[in-house]
Amino acid sequence: MSASSHNDRLQWLQGPGAGVRPDNRVKCSVVPATGKNPWRLVLLGAPGVGKGTQAELLTQRLNACHLSTGDVFRAAGKLRECEQSNAMKAALEFMRRGELVPDATVWEMVCERSHCLLQCGGFILDGFPRTIAQAESLRKLMEADHIALSAVVNYELPVSEIVQRLSGRRTCEKCKSVFNVKERPPQVEGVCDRCNGRLIQREDDRPEAITVRLEAYERSTAPLIRFYENLGLLVPVVAKGTPDEILARTMEKMHELAKSGGK
Ligand code: AMP
Numbered sequence: 001m002s003a004s005s006h007n008d009r010l011q012w013l014q015g016p017g018a019g020v021r022p023d024n025r026v027k028c029s030v031v032p033a034t035g036k037n038p039w040r041l042v043l044l045g046a047p048g049v050g051k052g053t054q055a056e057l058l059t060q061r062l063n064a065c066h067l068s069t070g071d072v073f074r075a076a077g078k079l080r081e082c083e084q085s086n087a088m089k090a091a092l093e094f095m096r097r098g099e100l101v102p103d104a105t106v107w108e109m110v111c112e113r114s115h116c117l118l119q120c121g122g123f124i125l126d127g128f129p130r131t132i133a134q135a136e137s138l139r140k141l142m143e144a145d146h147i148a149l150s151a152v153v154n155y156e157l158p159v160s161e162i163v164q165r166l167s168g169r170r171t172c173e174k175c176k177s178v179f180n181v182k183e184r185p186p187q188v189e190g191v192c193d194r195c196n197g198r199l200i201q202r203e204d205d206r207p208e209a210i211t212v213r214l215e216a217y218e219r220s221t222a223p224l225i226r227f228y229e230n231l232g233l234l235v236p237v238v239a240k241g242t243p244d245e246i247l248a249r250t251m252e253k254m255h256e257l258a259k260s261g262g263k
Helices: 003-014 051-062 069-078 086-096 103-111 114-119 132-144 159-167 207-230 243-262
Strands: 040-045 065-068 123-126 151-156 169-172 178-180 234-238
Touching (some): 051 151, 069 123, 132 207, 207 234, 234 243
Parallel strands (some): 040 151, 151 234
Antiparallel strands (some): 169 178
């Protein structure tokens, strides 16, 4: 990632609410190479299916803006208090309690970045929307600007494989790099390849917590899947294979939908 795109991403994460006056907003300069018919995507998928990895790969491939609401909240947590908008402060309280942030707070935070959603000519939403109310708010915002979603990609994997993936996941304490004891082991057991930090298993990656997380995901996302299916936007993608194979499958399915008139 170049220094300038890194800066753009920081601005995108912080948003105008984080100390930037509305009349002096940073313009999102992560503009897609071909701005005529850009991709506007929502990614869905249970924890552990590799949605974050695909979001990064799709962002590079499509040169689009990537908005992960979870990333925004985590970045907000690292800002000094005076740099945090009120929406961010409220969101952090919910996150700390391990709860979903209420729709109104999430929406306020997304609205702080709506100029990017509407101006960039393409985006990838990762972790948003998570509820029907959020999906409805997004639809209204886009309709008001005469734009529409291109596709909603739903990454699918059997529960048994998700549990295996998540329980094998190890995260670097220092740089947060992610490894897997089976699929992507580090060169030295328990030590990060990048920074020599200690690899740990996240509390919520333990088998008993995984089941609870998957059930919660299923409950909140099943209605969203039906919502987007009814709009003819859903693109189911099997999340098996290497990240590049899954990316290729995603692009193929997206183009199929586009050809059939979805985009
Ligand atoms: P994630 O990285 O997407 O799993 O998000 C991490 C945390 O951020 C979640 O556990 C929620 O507390 C909060 N969060 C992120 N996106 C949303 C959203 N769209 N709606 C509600 N809470 C969210």
